[in-house]
Amino acid sequence: MELVILGSSGGPQPNGKRSAPATAIVRGDDIHVIDCGNGVARQLVSAGLRLRDLKSVLVTHHHVDHNADLGALLHLAWTAGLVTPVDVYGPPPLTEMLELIRAVGRPDIEHRESLGRPKLSGLMRGHEIASPGVVVSTPDMTITAGTALHPPMPSLAYRIDADGSSVVVSGDTAPSEQITELATGADVLVHEVYSPEHLGRLLSGTNADVDELRRHFARAHTDAESAGRIAKEAGVRTLVLWHLIPYDLTEDDWIRQAARHFDGEIIVAHDLVRIPC
Numbered sequence: 178m179e180l181v182i183l184g185s186s187g188g189p190q191p192n193g194k195r196s197a198p199a200t201a202i203v204r205g206d207d208i209h210v211i212d213c214g215n216g217v218a219r220q221l222v223s224a225g226l227r228l229r230d231l232k233s234v235l236v237t238h239h240h241v242d243h244n245a246d247l248g249a250l251l252h253l254a255w256t257a258g259l260v261t262p263v264d265v266y267g268p269p270p271l272t273e274m275l276e277l278i279r280a281v282g283r284p285d286i287e288h289r290e291s292l293g294r295p296k297l298s299g300l301m302r303g304h305e306i307a308s309p310g311v312v313v314s315t316p317d318m319t320i321t322a323g324t325a326l327h328p329p330m331p332s333l334a335y336r337i338d339a340d341g342s343s344v345v346v347s348g349d350t351a352p353s354e355q356i357t358e359l360a361t362g363a364d365v366l367v368h369e370v371y372s373p374e375h376l377g378r379l380l381s382g383t384n385a386d387v388d389e390l391r392r393h394f395a396r397a398h399t400d401a402e403s404a405g406r407i408a409k410e411a412g413v414r415t416l417v418l419w420h421l422i423p424y425d426l427t428e429d430d431w432i433r434q435a436a437r438h439f440d441g442e443i444i445v446a447h448d449l450v451r452i453p454c
């Protein structure tokens with residue numbers, strides 16, 4: 178099993194240095210994508226992966242930095258030769274969203290289906306996750322959804338167990354005992370982080386209320402020191418700092434904070450990095 182960081186940035190504003198949040202679990206040819214930030218299809222191709230090998234998509238929540246390209250990924254994978262179904266998991270209203278994605282794409286879909294492609298609707302299998310638990314259980318892989326703490330948005334974290342190894346991706350979350358529990362004993366924890374003292378520059382051009390945004394970060398996101406504490410409590414081998422807000426702090430800045438509590442391996446996520454698990 179291999180973890181591929183497709184996009185390491187966080188938040189909705191595009192930047193020129195890091196792509197939007199997305200990761201992939203790769204096993205042989207099979208690809209399982211977790212979150213679909215803007216540009217995810219291109220990032221998969223840039224990582225040397227084939228879109229037609231997409232097997233499942235796990236959406237953590239419906240903030241736009243995590244789902245902007247859900248439709249684009251499915252639609253473009255289909256144009257790139259997809260012939261097998263893709264199972265899509267995520268919180269409600271996922272089913273309605275998949276219907277709307279098909280509606281928005283209808284002119285193109287109808288033309289390409291007329292060229293002999295399989296029906297796209299038959300390749301998109303939605304599974305709404307209303308409560309935590311095992312969502313995939315096969316002899317060689319288990320995927321478990323856990324509850325993330327990201328008010329007011331219903332949000333999930335995912336744990337993938339396969340090939341004698343385990344990876345947890347937090348999605349967006351404040352420090353949460355449920356995430357710690359989900360990650361207990363995992364080999365790799367990919368955890369979102371933000372830096373409270375560096376929010377000022379990020380928020381300077383916003384069209385939202387700055388004080389309200391700061392309160393949102395405090396109740397719905399995790400600083401790097403806390404991510405290190407969670408990694409320690411969960412007993413993971415490797416902590417990957419991901420969904421980096423802001424996107425342009427140095428690696429040393431992030432690692433110094435996370436290492437206050439965690440003495441295991443710490444990796445600052447970069448786009449297209451492959452991490453064997």
Ligand SMILES: [Zn+2]
Pocket residue numbers: 187188198240242243349420
């Ligand atoms: Zn996010």
Ligand SMILES: [Zn+2]
Pocket residue numbers: 238240327330349
């Ligand atoms: Zn979010």
